[in-house]
Amino acid sequence: MASEELRPLIDDCVHCGFCLPTCPTYVLWGEEMDSPRGRIHLMGQHVEGEPLGPPMVEHFDRCLGCMACVTACPSGVQYDRLIELTRAEVEREHPRTVKDRAIRELIFRLFPYPRRLHALRGPLRLYQRSGLDRLVRRTGVLERLSPTLAAMERLAPPLGPARRLPERVAARGGHRATVGMLTGCVQREFFPGVNAATARVLALEGCDVVIPRDQGCCGALSVHAGREEEGREFARRTIAAFEGVDVVVVNAAGCGSAMKEYRRLLADDPVWSGRAEAVGAKTRDLAEFLVELGPRAERHPLPVTVAYHDACHLSHAQGIRSQPRALLAQIPELTVREIADPDICCGSAGTYNLLQPEAAAELGDRKAANVSGTRAELLVAANPGCSMQIATALRRRGEEIAVAHTAEVLDASLRGLGRSAFRL
Structure with a gap:
């Protein structure tokens, strides 16, 4: 040490x-x-x-x-x-034990690789649509085989068709900025609608959006799990992909937190330390960037009651709390309700809900009870792991709530989609 x-x-x-x-x-x-x-x-x-x-x-x-x-x-x-x-x-x-090593290798050979996740989408979507998922959960076969595999299966969100974004989305109206956009791993493959909404919102606010094809994992999962060298390699690739833009916009809390710390991660690398510092310094969370930029596009009424969840790596690691609420407050007829004990983690925490499923479930149940207590129609969160974790915990309570990213709520308002955007 x-x-x-x-x-x-x-x-x-x-x-x-x-x-x-x-x-x-x-x-x-x-x-x-x-x-x-x-x-x-x-x-x-x-x-x-x-x-x-x-x-x-x-x-x-x-x-x-x-x-x-x-x-x-x-x-x-x-x-x-x-x-x-x-x-x-x-x-x-x-x-570590052979079993623990095997579980960790499975996680880290899958989730940081968008192409591998993409290959999994088809079989997983078929599995969900066939109803086999309900049978597997009733039998408890995965729980007996491995709590981690059972957690993976439970957490997977309902999958729609895959979406592929172009490499550039042109600004609408007068040009205000050119930004790079991180598509992420889990966000890209399990929540493609969030990335599509992010690109549309940025374009409607006057930004040319650059989405590099050669980007991959930012390294967040690896770094937060102690896999330093693996995280550094992912970081180097991400840095190379985004050096040509003035601002890098990130819509996943854990990814943004990791990228802002690239300087520290690569401080001992004489080739990459300066480049890491430059990319980290121009990384912004989506809400942070939009508040700095200021609103221009018209906000249409969205008569819905939302509960806003503070993702830990947004509120604690990046200190971003007021900005998402400020963006939601700009939307006419939208009401934000606060969740009790907002600073207590929902239990997602990167790979925590896979490696420590029992503790994660306890925390998820606490968070779900607090979300339920708001009686909101829509849960808004800025991290894919949080969205999956809380939705799963609510299902355990026999409750369902629509879940959306801040970008999707803004997108619905800017395009005048109303409540129908969230199937409320």
Whole structure:
């Protein structure tokens, strides 16, 4: 472990406990070692020579990396950096079981690769449309085989036909900006309507939208799981794809958070460090960029009540809370209802709901109950993982709610589609 970097970061923690009520796993179980303060204590033990045994690693694995503790900490503890360094050390040093290694390889050989996800779409769509999915869930066969496989199957959203965006979408009206657009992995293949809506909104607001064909995974899933070198390689490819634009717009919270940290990820690479810093500096979340740009296109009335969900890597990691609400507030006749305990993670957290399905389900159920309590007609979220996680938890309650991205709500308003856009 990089003790020279970790020691001062660990020493920043004064053990005040302000992080405890914001930590999802501490809220669930009330265990000190499953709180940020407790995990920092374990990191200190490891720096002093304690080996990374299974009990210690389990507490690190149980962390969602939601960064709510970073927001709550009065001492400025960089827990995000601490857990990132620690997870990389775990992946380098800790011998996982054969079963755990196999599950992780399955996840990381599939989800960061849009073409592989695309190849899966056809069979998965047939599986859903045939009704076989309902039979599989009733029998519980996947649960007995692997909780991770069962979680993957439950979380998959209903799939419509695939959509392919052009490499360039022209601005409508006077040109205001040229922006690059990240299409992502899960977003691109499981939520193609979000990317289509994002491109239309940007174009209607006067932006030429460049969508590079050679883009792929941004590296977020790998970096957040401690797979540093894998994440760096994905980052290099993404940087190369977007160096020719002035702004990179991202519509998935986890991706935007990772891209803004490219400078730190590639700081020791003399060839890429400067390029990483340049791309990270011009990366903007969609809501962040649109608020900076200012509205121009006419907003048509959208008489719907929405519950807005704060994705952790948007609100905590990027500090973006007011901007999505400001965009929704621009839409006539739309009402936003706040969700109780907004800072507690829904349990998605990248691959967390696949690797820690039981804890994720508990958190998902809490979030679903709070969403249900708003009595809103539409759930709005800015991260594909959150959308899948909360929709799945609501189904467990026997409830259904329409789910949309902020881009889709804006798109419906700008195009005057009304409530029919969301099948309410």
